[in-house]
Amino acid sequence: MIRDLYNVRWQPVDGDPTPLTEDEEQRARATLFHDLGTVIAERGWVRFPAYSPEERRRLLDVAHRLTEHWGQRVHVVAEDPCALRLHLDGYGTPPAA
Template identity: 75%
Template sequence: MIRDLYNVRPQPVEGGPTPLTDEEERRARAVLFSDLGNQIADRGWVRFPAYSPEERRRLVDVAHRLSAHWGRRVFVEAEDQCAMRLYLDGHGTQPAQALPPHA
């Protein structure tokens, strides 16, 4: 028996990220804009995981959109290989605190 397959997309190479459709990408950015924007408005900064270059580009775009929306720059920096930090001026990376010497 032959079955017709609808809405089937080729799968990426094993282990690679699955690309989002244009509609999925638009909705993902809208949710990030709202959720991250609310957290930044509440405390001045937010940390969010970003494991792939696509996720990092998405967060940078959200920061630019928030900057345009608020008329205030939202800064973006990579904290490590797995997380990005978005923050307003004055809520950026704090200097490392000196640790007391071991006794």
């Protein structure tokens, strides 16, 4: 016998993050814009973790918004599978350790 299932939603697997609501997404991007923008303005670059494709897209959007806001290009480089580096011209190479 086949039954129709109504109002059934997929439940996230334990440990999987739930997607942000539209309001939460806007607040997260605004916070990143402010906080990362402040650090980039002070030292010319910032490294930030990005573990998921959503986080990477969010950081790319923040870099585009900063570019429009400052009128100066903010570059985005993947340093490794878990972190992105946002930097201004002239700050592209990481400092020597």
